[in-house]
Structures are given as structure tokens and as C-alpha cells.
Amino acid sequence: MTTLLGWLAGFGLVSGLVMGFGVAPREVIQGNVQRIMYLHVPAVWVAYLAFIVGFIASVVYLARRRDAADRLAHAACEVGTLFLGVNIATGAIWGKPTWGTWWTWDARLTSVAVVFVMFLAYLLLRGAIDDHERAARYAAVLGIVATLNIPLVHFSVYWWRTLHQPPSLLKPGSSTMPSVILTALLVNFAALALLGAYFIARRARLLAAEEEALA
Amino acid sequence: MAWKDLVVERRSKETLNALLFFSLALLFVFQFALGPDRERLAAVLPGLLWLGFILSGVLGLGRAFLVEHQNDCWEALLLTPGDKSAIYLGKLAGSLVLMAVVETLVLALFVVFFNVDLAGALPGLGLVIGLGTVGIAAVGTLFAAMTAQARARELLFPVLLLPVLVPVLLGTVKATEALLLHEPLAAVGHWLKLLAAADVVYLAVGLLTFDVILEG
Numbered sequence: 076m077t078t079l080l081g082w083l084a085g086f087g088l089v090s091g092l093v094m095g096f097g098v099a100p101r102e103v104i105q106g107n108v109q110r111i112m113y114l115h116v117p118a119v120w121v122a123y124l125a126f127i128v129g130f131i132a133s134v135v136y137l138a139r140r141r142d143a144a145d146r147l148a149h150a151a152c153e154v155g156t157l158f159l160g161v162n163i164a165t166g167a168i169w170g171k172p173t174w175g176t177w178w179t180w181d182a183r184l185t186s187v188a189v190v191f192v193m194f195l196a197y198l199l200l201r202g203a204i205d206d207h208e209r210a211a212r213y214a215a216v217l218g219i220v221a222t223l224n225i226p227l228v229h230f231s232v233y234w235w236r237t238l239h240q241p242p243s244l245l246k247p248g249s250s251t252m253p254s255v256i257l258t259a260l261l262v263n264f265a266a267l268a269l270l271g272a273y274f275i276a277r278r279a280r281l282l283a284a285e286e287e288a289l290a
Numbered sequence: 291m292a293w294k295d296l297v298v299e300r301r302s303k304e305t306l307n308a309l310l311f312f313s314l315a316l317l318f319v320f321q322f323a324l325g326p327d328r329e330r331l332a333a334v335l336p337g338l339l340w341l342g343f344i345l346s347g348v349l350g351l352g353r354a355f356l357v358e359h360q361n362d363c364w365e366a367l368l369l370t371p372g373d374k375s376a377i378y379l380g381k382l383a384g385s386l387v388l389m390a391v392v393e394t395l396v397l398a399l400f401v402v403f404f405n406v407d408l409a410g411a412l413p414g415l416g417l418v419i420g421l422g423t424v425g426i427a428a429v430g431t432l433f434a435a436m437t438a439q440a441r442a443r444e445l446l447f448p449v450l451l452l453p454v455l456v457p458v459l460l461g462t463v464k465a466t467e468a469l470l471l472h473e474p475l476a477a478v479g480h481w482l483k484l485l486a487a488a489d490v491v492y493l494a495v496g497l498l499t500f501d502v503i504l505e506g
Contacts, residue, residue, distance in 0.1 A: 137499065137502055189453055189456045192453040193453040193454060196449050196450045196453055196454075199446065199449060199450075200436070200437075200440065200446065200450060203437075203440040203441045203442060203443075203446050204439060204440045204441070205441070206439075209439060212502050212503065212505065213436045213439075213440075213503065215502075216432070216436065216495070216499045216502060216503060217433075217436065217450065219495060219499065220429065220432070220454060220492070220495055221454065223491050223495065224454050224457065224491075227457040227484065227487065227488050227491070228456055228457050230457070230484055231456065231457035231460040231461055231484055232456075232457075232460065234460075234464070234480060234481070234484070235460045235464060
């Protein structure tokens with residue numbers, strides 16, 4: 076099952092590359108640099124999906140106390156942090172040639188950075204508690220707080236930079252994007268989502284093996 | 291719970307004294323770091339004020355559960371019959387009283403040293419400080435109980451707490467800034483709503499999950 080997921084992710088990545096570099100047209104103003112969007116944008120979507128999975132798994136763990144739920148929460152938050160890191164890194168690489176700077180304290184950059192640090196702290200807490208069962212409980216609580224905090228971070232950072240009501244996530248104007256580019260973006264999103272699911276499955280299995288070895 | 295609150299109060303004399311001196315030292319550090327330029331000082335004053343509140347809050351909150359550890363009271367806490375959320379509320383109330391005392395004094399020191407004009411802004415400022423402090427203490431009490439059991443807890447506690455508190459910090463600083471410029475309370479309504487939402491979320495999670503933390 077996991078292996079199949081891996082092959083699917085591999086296939087998805089190849090088609091994502093074909094879509095991003097082959098099918099999608101060169102952007103008129105930015106040129107080829109713009110193609111980094113096909114990695115940059117899906118990475119943050121997958122990261123947030125992973126955090127939602129981690130949140131649900133944390134709640135399930137606290138309610139049912141199944142070790143599998145804890146491993147899923149751990150793996151999902153770790154993979155989510157990884158993808159958020161990819162998003163930040165590609166954003167910096169994209170920002171240098173287009174904005175002329177690696178980093179700026181823009182609303183979106185700041186909120187993503189805050190969420191990134193929040194989940195780094197989550198992983199830090201996991202490592203700092205020796206007792207396995209206790210680490211699982213505390214991490215679940217922190218995971219819930221951190222995920223619920225994401226909307227608060229977004230709103231506060233947005234108001235901090237602009238003072239205006241933020242646009243909704245799927246604003247109606249987004250259809251201005253040419254459909255070829257949108258398709259390429261969605262193919263890459265599917266590929267990265269499969270890759271994320273594959274990573275999470277592998278990581279959860281590794282955690283299970285670790286527990287078995289230590290028990 | 292009320293009894294716990296009182297115990298916290300009585301023993302917190304040592305914490306309180308140290309915190310007050312810490313705040314005073316912080317004030318000097320701010321002054322030295324920024325120099326005597328009044329204009330620049332006025333521009334960053336709300337940020338400094340909340341930096342002072344948060345830093346003293348982190349120190350105070352971090353101690354809340356250490357005392358239980360030193361005297362082996364942790365086991366007694368675990369054995370307490372009844373709802374564990376009462377312990378959470380008791381600890382929270384104790385921390386809130388402590389923070390309120392420190393914050394009042396810090397605010398007074400700011401008025402004296404940095405020549406802040408509070409007239410008229412005080413009721414609104416009180417509301418902002420109240421909402422912000424409840425948010426800091428609600429999530430701080432939860433995290434303090436968690437990190438009390440961890441390695442390198444003095445370091446881990448602020449590392450967990452500070453990123454989570456970013457919305458509270460932004461909201462309080464921006465609202466304080468507007469109020470000190472004598473803008474009406476309605477102008478910061480969105481920040482007040484955000485702070486209230488944060489308080490509700492943190493309190494709800496704290497109440498619901500505290501028995502999980504005190505399991506062992």
C-alpha cells in the first residue's frame with residue numbers, strides 16, 4: 076500500500092515536472108523564474124493539509140489513546156514542517172530575482188514564518204520529554220493549540236500589515252489565472268500531496284519500528 | 291481552587307519581589323538600548339510596554355509549577371479528587387493576580403520614566419491589558435504545566451510560548467499604540483475581537499486538556 080503510494084507520488088512528480096516545465100507557458104514578465112510557483116504554492120497547501128491531519132490525529136489520540144494516532148500526528152506535523160520549510164526556501168529563491176530581496180516582512184511571509192516556528196517548537200517538545208506516553212499526550216495538546224492558533228496568526232499578521240479585512244481564501248477573482256497554469260498548479264499539488272502522504276506513511280512506520288525496538 | 295489561589299499568593303512574595311526588580315532592570319535596559327531620543331522612544335513605547343509584560347509574564351508563569359515540583363507537591367496535585375480543570379483555573383487565577391500587580395507597576399513606571407500621557411486612554415488600555423493578560427496567562431499556564439516535566443524546561447517554556455503568543459502580542463501592541471494616540475476604542479474593535487477570540491480558544495483548550503496533562 077505504502078509502496079503503491081510511493082510510485083503514485085513518483086509518477087505525479089514526473090507529470091508535475093512535465094506540466095511545470097513543458098506544458099505551462101513561460102510567464103511574460105518574470106520569465107522562467109515564475110515556474111518555481113509550481114513547487115512553492117503546492118508546498119504550503121500540502122503543509123497546511125498535513126497540519127490539519129495532525130490536528131485530527133491529536134484529538135483522536137487524546138480521546139482514544141491509540142498509539143497509531145500519536146504516530147500519525149507526529150509524522151504529519153513533521154512532514155508539514157518540512158513542506159513549510161520548502162515553501163519558505165523556494166519563496167526566498169523566487170523573491171530574490173523578482174522583488175530584489177530574499178525576505179521581507181510582508182503579511183504572508185510573516186505568518187508562514189510564525190507557523191513554521193510554532194511547529195518547530197512542537198518537534199522540540201517531542202524530543203525534550205523522555206517518557207514516551209507523556210510526550211505523546213503533551214505533544215497532542217500542543218499540536219491542538221498550534222493548529223487552532225494558525226487562523227489567529229493569519230488574521231493578526233494581516234491586520235498588522237494592512238489594517239484591512241483580508242480577502243477570503245478562495246476569492247472569486249482568482250479565475251484570472253490562465254487555465255493551463257491552473258492545471259499545472261493542480262497537477263503539482265496532487266503530486267506533492269501524494270508525496271506528503273507517502274512521507275507521512277513511511278515516517279509513521281519508522282516511528283512504530285522505533286517504538287518496537289525500544290520496547 | 292480559591293484556597294490554591296491564596297497559597298499561590300502567599301508564597302509568591304519571593305516571585306513578586308524578583309519580578310518587580312526584573313521589570314525595573316528591563317526599563318533601564320530599554321532606555322540604554324534606545325538612547326534619550328524622545329520621539330523615537332514614543333514610537334516604540336507600546337512595543338516596549340508589552341515586551342516588558344510578556345517577559346515578566348514568562349518568568350512568573352514559568353515558576354508556577356516549579357514550586358510544586360520542588361516540594362513534591364506534584365503527586366498531591368495528581369491525587370486531588372474532582373475536576374482537574376479546577377486546578378488549572380486556580381493556577382491561572384494566581385498567575386493573573388501576580389501579573390496584574392506587576393503590570394500595574396510597570397505601567398506606572400512607564401508613565402514616570404517615559405512621560406506617557408495616559409489621561410483618557412486608561413479605560414480602553416485597561417481592557418486591552420486585561421484581554422492580553424488573560425490570553426498570555428491562559429496558554430502560559432497550560433504550557434508551564436507541560437514543560438515542568440521536560441528537560442531544559444526553563445528554555446523550552448519560552449520557546450513554546452512566544453511563537454504561539456504572536457497574535458496576542460500583535461493585537462495588544464497595535465491596540466495600545468492606537469489608544470496612546472487617543473484614538474477611540476471603536477477604532478481598535480477588530481483587535482479587541484481578535485484578543486477575545488484568542489482568550490476563548492486558549493481558555494477552552496486549557497480547560498479541556500488540563501486533566502490530560504496532569505495524568506502522570
